[in-house]
Amino acid sequence: MPETRKYVDQWLRDAHAMEAQAETILEGQINRIRHYPALAARMKTHLEETTSQRERLEACMERRGTSTSGLKDASAKFTAMMQNLGGVFAGDEVVKGTLASYSFEAMEIASYRILAAAAEAEGDTQTAQLCNEICREEEAMADWLKEHMPNLTLAFFDRAKSDDTEAKR
Numbered sequence: 001m002p003e004t005r006k007y008v009d010q011w012l013r014d015a016h017a018m019e020a021q022a023e024t025i026l027e028g029q030i031n032r033i034r035h036y037p038a039l040a041a042r043m044k045t046h047l048e049e050t051t052s053q054r055e056r057l058e059a060c061m062e063r064r065g066t067s068t069s070g071l072k073d074a075s076a077k078f079t080a081m082m083q084n085l086g087g088v089f090a091g092d093e094v095v096k097g098t099l100a101s102y103s104f105e106a107m108e109i110a111s112y113r114i115l116a117a118a119a120e121a122e123g124d125t126q127t128a129q130l131c132n133e134i135c136r137e138e139e140a141m142a143d144w145l146k147e148h149m150p151n152l153t154l155a156f157f158d159r160a161k162s163d164d165t166e167a168k169r
């Protein structure tokens with residue numbers, strides 16, 4: 001099924017660019033968060049997972065004999081950098097960042113579920129397994145964010161009493 005194979009390769013490249021973007025976004029957020037240690041710690045763990053996901057995708061693509069799209073990765077990183085800059089001056093960055101992170105995780109979960117089904121259809125069980133494995137890591141991150149959202153919001157209100165933007169991060 002050459003058509004199926006073509007799409008799996010294309011979507012693997014998209015997923016790779018998505019993880020490169022996630023790394024940049026997470027690095028930026030972790031560097032700015034000061035007063036939410038649980039959030040920062042969970043993000044650090046997920047950054048390590050994200051780097052490993054990117055590497056596992058690279059190994060997968062190498063095994064399949066396809067390459068990553070350097071151009072796509074570069075533009076994804078640029079978009080992420082701009083997003084990070086956008087967060088620098090926002091007083092409610094922790095809340096907006098949590099919202100954005102949860103949305104990003106939802107996009108990742110959908111991408112890997114689609115990829116797993118496509119790879120299964122192509123007959124590449126190993127790629128399907130990898131995508132399911134990564135999907136579970138994204139689901140765990142999404143669940144954590146969902147569970148902690150109310151408390152993060154309340155913690156933000158506590159800190160929001162200060163006029164200093166730094167104090168709200």
Ligand SMILES: [Fe+2]
Pocket residue numbers: 019022050053108138
């Ligand atoms: Fe990811």
